[in-house]
Amino acid sequence: MTDITNIDDLPIRDELKGKSPYGAPQLHVPVLLNTNENPYSLPDDLVARIAERVAEAARNLNRYPDRDAVELRTRLAAYLTGSTGHAVTKEQVWAANGSNEIIQQLMQTFGGSGRTALGFSPTYQMHDLISRGTGTRWIEGPRNEDFTIDEDAAVAALVAERPDVLFLCSPNNPTGTALARGAVERLYDAAQSVKPTLVIVDEAYVEFSHQPSLLSLLDGRPLMVVTRTMSKAFGAAGLRLGYFAATPAVVDAVQLVRLPYHLSAVTQATALAALDFTDVLLGYVEKLKSERDRIVTELRTMGLEVTDSDANFVQFGRFQNTRAVWQAILDQGVLVRDNGVPGRLRVTAGTPAENDAFLDAVRTAIKEL
Numbered sequence: 001m002t003d004i005t006n007i008d009d010l011p012i013r014d015e016l017k018g019k020s021p022y023g024a025p026q027l028h029v030p031v032l033l034n035t036n037e038n039p040y041s042l043p044d045d046l047v048a049r050i051a052e053r054v055a056e057a058a059r060n061l062n063r064y065p066d067r068d069a070v071e072l073r074t075r076l077a078a079y080l081t082g083s084t085g086h087a088v089t090k091e092q093v094w095a096a097n098g099s100n101e102i103i104q105q106l107m108q109t110f111g112g113s114g115r116t117a118l119g120f121s122p123t124y125q126m127h128d129l130i131s132r133g134t135g136t137r138w139i140e141g142p143r144n145e146d147f148t149i150d151e152d153a154a155v156a157a158l159v160a161e162r163p164d165v166l167f168l169c170s171p172n173n174p175t176g177t178a179l180a181r182g183a184v185e186r187l188y189d190a191a192q193s194v195k196p197t198l199v200i201v202d203e204a205y206v207e208f209s210h211q212p213s214l215l216s217l218l219d220g221r222p223l224m225v226v227t228r229t230m231s232k233a234f235g236a237a238g239l240r241l242g243y244f245a246a247t248p249a250v251v252d253a254v255q256l257v258r259l260p261y262h263l264s265a266v267t268q269a270t271a272l273a274a275l276d277f278t279d280v281l282l283g284y285v286e287k288l289k290s291e292r293d294r295i296v297t298e299l300r301t302m303g304l305e306v307t308d309s310d311a312n313f314v315q316f317g318r319f320q321n322t323r324a325v326w327q328a329i330l331d332q333g334v335l336v337r338d339n340g341v342p343g344r345l346r347v348t349a350g351t352p353a354e355n356d357a358f359l360d361a362v363r364t365a366i367k368e369l
Helices: 044-058 070-084 098-110 125-133 151-161 181-194 248-254 265-275 278-301 322-330 352-368
Strands: 093-096 116-120 137-141 165-169 198-202 224-229 242-245 313-317 344-348
Touching: 044 265, 044 278, 070 093, 070 242, 070 265, 070 278, 093 098, 093 248, 098 125, 098 165, 098 198, 098 224, 098 242, 098 248, 116 125, 116 151, 125 137, 125 165, 137 151, 151 181, 165 181, 181 198, 265 278, 278 313, 278 352, 322 344, 322 352
Parallel strands: 116 137, 116 165, 165 198, 198 224
Antiparallel strands: 093 242, 224 242, 313 344
């Protein structure tokens, strides 16, 4: 009988071999700025409202939750309509446990064995991992030196590779780079000119962007999907609630693969409570945008290269020894993210005090190294 002592001894699928699970280090230090969390705790009034909503849901926990999350989808559609000015109905919205489950459901529906997905690296690693996890072949497209997408090269890749799914991340994680509306229009058209291709526009960080949402591009584009999350702008990373907007046909399609009753009654109740406090939570977003811009200015004053950011994080460098700089910052009690982008690190915008600690740590690190 074969001894099995580690993952390499298991008969896992070929596309998963040699891969590492997604995740950032979870270390106990005073300042945590590595996972793009919103640093502001939920206000007391919202915490109380969550308790009320959850208590109401608890009375019926002997029953399955609303399988279709109709009330939640209605409220999410209203939020999208109000925040973007583009009308969205509940029939166009679907919700799941975090935007990662949203992407997984889309890939289970439109990806799979014999199909391919194309994205532009560096980008959100879960696009690659979920593609592989659903048996979809992942194709890496290039970015320019400034981390924008070379549209001509992208169109050429679409024609050559003929992907079934195209990922466009705006703002892009980990670079913070936003896509222009015209670029998305061109890439969507190029993809459809070759074959029917689902185009997923990942807007996890769009509330922090200098640019408006691309949601209005859904009109006349039945194979475009815009994904969102409540983890960032709503300060609800622990809630795990993601959603997307698309044509009602796409919403119907993902229900073929969604697990029954996948969103618990408690999750739905908590998300509805958070939506009652949209204005308050988006006020925190404005503070974070200001702090993000301050970080960019301060890092550039230090002589560092900083990628323009439309997210709640900033990519900075370049360093000869990225790991040494990361460790030097950590030694001062500040945890940032090493995403593997050569010569660069990423920091999440925190509270003013946290950002001050980070900036002081960087100044010390670059002096010592």
